Amino acid sequence: MSIDHKTLLTRDEIAHRLEALPGWHHRGNAIEKHFDRGDFNGSLAFVNALAAEANAQDHHPDITLSWNDVTVTLSSHDSGGLTERDFRLAAAIEALAGA
Numbered sequence: 001m002s003i004d005h006k007t008l009l010t011r012d013e014i015a016h017r018l019e020a021l022p023g024w025h026h027r028g029n030a031i032e033k034h035f036d037r038g039d040f041n042g043s044l045a046f047v048n049a050l051a052a053e054a055n056a057q058d059h060h061p062d063i064t065l066s067w068n069d070v071t072v073t074l075s076s077h078d079s080g081g082l083t084e085r086d087f088r089l090a091a092a093i094e095a096l097a098g099a
Contacts, residue, residue, distance in 0.1 A: 008081045017087045024090055030075035031086060035097055036068055043070050049096050059089045 009017070014026055024033045037043040043065050050072065054061055062073040072093060074086040 006076075006079050007083060008076075008079055009083060009087075014082055021087070021090050021094060026082075027073075029081040030062075030073045031082060031090060032071065032073045033090075033093075035070045035072065037070055038068055040067050043068055046070055046096065050093055053092050053096060054089060057085070057089050057092065059085055061089065 014031070018024055018026060018031065021031075021033075024031050035043075035046060037046045047063055047065050047070055050061075050063065050070075059074070059076075062075075064071040064073075072090075074090055075081060076083040076085055
């Protein structure tokens, strides 16, 4: 399945896709979520797994790591907003968080 990396999603499309991603919020030209990973080692392990998946998908999210908290912000910067690619990575991140 080919993912459209360039076509920006409408507000309605974004809202619809967020229904399947509990805890993710639309903020400006991005979606964002905080993940509590318990401690620094848990946060670091999560970021490393997330980075591997993001690289595999050729996506480069903004990630902030604080002791037990990881904040992930997704936007297709090269397209100027949210595309299918962002939601595909968000779903993959959800799978990693639950693993």
